[in-house]
Amino acid sequence: MSTLVSSSGSFESTDENNSENTGIQQADISKLGIASILANVTEAAVITNLSGKVVGYNRQLKDVMPHIHDANCITDLFTLSSNLLNTTCLTNIGDIVGRRSGSFPIQLTRIHAGAESQPSIPSFVSMLRAPDTRLPAALLYKLDEHILRFSMRLRQIHIAKKEHARYARQATLDAVTDPLTGLKNRRFVQSFMDLQWHGQFRKGEDPVLILFDIDHFKQINNTHGHPVGDEAIKVFADCLLSQARPTDVVGRWGGEEFIVLLTNCSCEQARVYLERVMTHIRLLKVPCDQGHISMTASAGYCAFSQAKSVEHSFTQADTALYAAKSNGRDRYKKASA
Numbered sequence: 001m002s003t004l005v006s007s008s009g010s011f012e013s014t015d016e017n018n019s020e021n022t023g024i025q026q027a028d029i030s031k032l033g034i035a036s037i038l039a040n041v042t043e044a045a046v047i048t049n050l051s052g053k054v055v056g057y058n059r060q061l062k063d064v065m066p067h068i069h070d071a072n073c074i075t076d077l078f079t080l081s082s083n084l085l086n087t088t089c090l091t092n093i094g095d096i097v098g099r100r101s102g103s104f105p106i107q108l109t110r111i112h113a114g115a116e117s118q119p120s121i122p123s124f125v126s127m128l129r130a131p132d133t134r135l136p137a138a139l140l141y142k143l144d145e146h147i148l149r150f151s152m153r154l155r156q157i158h159i160a161k162k163e164h165a166r167y168a169r170q171a172t173l174d175a176v177t178d179p180l181t182g183l184k185n186r187r188f189v190q191s192f193m194d195l196q197w198h199g200q201f202r203k204g205e206d207p208v209l210i211l212f213d214i215d216h217f218k219q220i221n222n223t224h225g226h227p228v229g230d231e232a233i234k235v236f237a238d239c240l241l242s243q244a245r246p247t248d249v250v251g252r253w254g255g256e257e258f259i260v261l262l263t264n265c266s267c268e269q270a271r272v273y274l275e276r277v278m279t280h281i282r283l284l285k286v287p288c289d290q291g292h293i294s295m296t297a298s299a300g301y302c303a304f305s306q307a308k309s310v311e312h313s314f315t316q317a318d319t320a321l322y323a324a325k326s327n328g329r330d331r332y333k334k335a336s337a
Helices: 034-039 059-064 071-077 090-097 145-175 186-203 217-224 226-243 267-282 310-326
Strands: 002-005 011-014 044-048 054-057 078-081 103-110 120-129 136-143 208-214 249-254 257-262 286-288 291-293 297-303 332-334
Touching: 034 044, 034 054, 044 059, 090 120, 186 249, 186 257, 186 310, 208 217, 208 226, 208 267, 208 310, 217 226, 226 249, 226 257, 226 267, 226 286, 257 267, 267 297, 267 332, 297 310, 310 332
Parallel strands: 002 054, 297 332
Antiparallel strands: 002 011, 044 054, 044 136, 078 103, 103 120, 120 136, 208 257, 208 297, 249 257, 286 291
């Protein structure tokens, strides 16, 4: 019968047979007094039988590794690497250390699922021998507690940096995303239009700016309520995005107004896009208490090449949008040259 240290630090008895055949003559591990040995070790320590099975660990190990809940999980936390001992298997180390005397430096490598680099902890292993026969009985692993704490602190810093980076990426994304539709927001679209304006002269491209406005949207809100109005905006946004190319930018300008910037696009290509997207808008269905509602939209568009500035192209497209709405809605109009 051997002893096992529980996570509370007290010793529990186990009925496991610890006299496995390791290839060397060995003593009965139960005669060692594992509790007494561990109580007198100041470093974080683990004791295994000669086959590598953990039979005890002290409170210091529990203090520096609080997530250890029983002895069985310790072997899942470490792998062994040592150039001197030339083995990576805990079950083989007993044969090697048992034929020598003294304490041997080793590296216990923490196992972290998905981690790119595995931190190693300088440690020492020595043989515990029966006091009467001096036969090998168990192995004592002492971890350098200061290095262990330092390693854990580095790991915590690494995790914190990754978490901070994740929050920073999310904050950056939130700063340029409309929360209701998931489209780019007004701030991003304005910046992107400025880049496209300067890029057209350098690359010879001609972006086309399109402004959309959902027809009679106020009536949808007043008749069916704001939740249905919000759903109408989301459905409309998805429609615009689904018909755009990956290189185009679709954004929510504000309220029921949307903006699409078609990159490297001729006015004829813009007209084809508008024909396609207007047809899809007329087929949209938004659920409501009465079943569903349909919607239409008006649009105005202007190529950058026919404007004097980004602001001028926007004004031209807005004027064309107003003309489309004045002429009966559910249509699009190109800005006058």
